[in-house]
Amino acid sequence: MNAPNGKDATTANAVWEREWIxxxxxxxxxxxxxxxxxxxxxxxxxxxxxxxxxxxxxxxLPALAESQRVAVRIRLVKLLCTEKGALTDRDVLEECLRLQxxxxxxxxxxxxxxxxxxxxxxxxDELRHWAELVRSNKPLPIAMTDxxxxxxxxRSDTREAHRQGLGTRSGVASVPALxxxxxxxxxxxxxxxxxxxxxxxxxxxxxxxxxxxxxSLAAASAEALPPGTWTAPSWxxxxxxxxxxxxxxxxxxxxxxxxAQHLAEGQTQSAQPVLVFQPSAxxxxxxxxxxxxxxxxxxxxxxxxxxxxARKNSKLAExxxxxxxxxxxxxxxxxxxxxxxxxGQENGYVQxxxxxxxxxxxxxxxxxxxxxxxxxxxxxxxxxxxKTIVRLSWDQPEDIHPFQWINREYxxxxxxxxxxxxxxEQMERDIPLAPPSDKGG
Numbered sequence: 001m002n003a004p005n006g007k008d009a010t011t012a013n014a015v016w017e018r019e020w021i022x023x024x025x026x027x028x029x030x031x032x033x034x035x036x037x038x039x040x041x042x043x044x045x046x047x048x049x050x051x052x053x054x055x056x057x058x059x060x061l062p063a064l065a066e067s068q069r070v071a072v073r074i075r076l077v078k079l080l081c082t083e084k085g086a087l088t089d090r091d092v093l094e095e096c097l098r099l100q101x102x103x104x105x106x107x108x109x110x111x112x113x114x115x116x117x118x119x120x121x122x123x124x125d126e127l128r129h130w131a132e133l134v135r136s137n138k139p140l141p142i143a144m145t146d147x148x149x150x151x152x153x154x155r156s157d158t159r160e161a162h163r164q165g166l167g168t169r170s171g172v173a174s175v176p177a178l179x180x181x182x183x184x185x186x187x188x189x190x191x192x193x194x195x196x197x198x199x200x201x202x203x204x205x206x207x208x209x210x211x212x213x214x215x216s217l218a219a220a221s222a223e224a225l226p227p228g229t230w231t232a233p234s235w236x237x238x239x240x241x242x243x244x245x246x247x248x249x250x251x252x253x254x255x256x257x258x259x260a261q262h263l264a265e266g267q268t269q270s271a272q273p274v275l276v277f278q279p280s281a282x283x284x285x286x287x288x289x290x291x292x293x294x295x296x297x298x299x300x301x302x303x304x305x306x307x308x309x310a311r312k313n314s315k316l317a318e319x320x321x322x323x324x325x326x327x328x329x330x331x332x333x334x335x336x337x338x339x340x341x342x343x344g345q346e347n348g349y350v351q352x353x354x355x356x357x358x359x360x361x362x363x364x365x366x367x368x369x370x371x372x373x374x375x376x377x378x379x380x381x382x383x384x385x386x387k388t389i390v391r392l393s394w395d396q397p398e399d400i401h402p403f404q405w406i407n408r409e410y411x412x413x414x415x416x417x418x419x420x421x422x423x424x425e426q427m428e429r430d431i432p433l434a435p436p437s438d439k440g441g
Contacts, residue, residue: 315361321350321378349364
């Protein structure tokens, strides 16, 4: 990098080291959320919180390809929640350089981003060298001033005290370590990074897919950030993982913005979550599978389900996707909510404002690894997903949740099933079932 000298160097370093999201922003967002949505269900508030947090992170990223931005975002949220407690532009650059298969145009984008952030310019050759350093777990040659080192240590202590204090007030003994966010992306973008649209939440167990009505909250939360660090982007979610969840338990909201591997020591929970189902409309006899009766085909309120998806800004509310998924669910004797829950977990319901929405909607289940590796049509992908679910449903042990049993092969992320379960249950709560006389779907 054509690094400046003297005072300019100090200024440039200060830019790299400046936290643009940390405990202050998280705390401010939490307070705003409590003020704005204090009367809402905790899961709904958690979903809005996660959505706003993801938008903050996404808005800071360089203009790389969408799949690359998703991979970087996932990793940064994991860093924020489990390792650092705050993020700087240095973190953003390092995670971008950690991506494999960066092209010449990608390095050009990063070069422009570095110049915009620091006022200095790094050439593409220099950035390639930096990428090699990052992938070898070596530090970037961006010096930190002595004052910045001291300030960083102080901020680290403050963050730890902040987390412990909030954890105590929220009645949580400690914050569990998070192993993966969405489908944990580390280094190159693996198949599990297909979950580009999800931001599941773990509420000490079950996960909730954020609704995308968080624009006002995300924008208002800018007050908690340093000037110039927040704009309300219209991105998301290609979705997940996108999937995928912040250690909000530790921030006092009682949520994990990622898949928690386990609860903190000392916390108690039932050995296995109990399935609770609302009274449902009659089942329709179709293909046999190993799912319990409540997860087999039910006639649902098609109109209300479609409206629910539309409120999620979901491409799947449109045809041919909507009708095809309902027909496939019936053909394979699956509860219609199950296919939509899998699509919600895998690709955030496929947001209509995503530039790749039509492509993602062709394979919202990420069969054969991802929608971009296997882009087919909704009839083909929904049938493959349904066949996979049916095949994996057999011989389920009594002490294992059906979704967890399917999880053993459907997704590498061992907490995938929690997100599917939470979305499925949210749909059961939110959408009136079709009366027995109205066989809607």
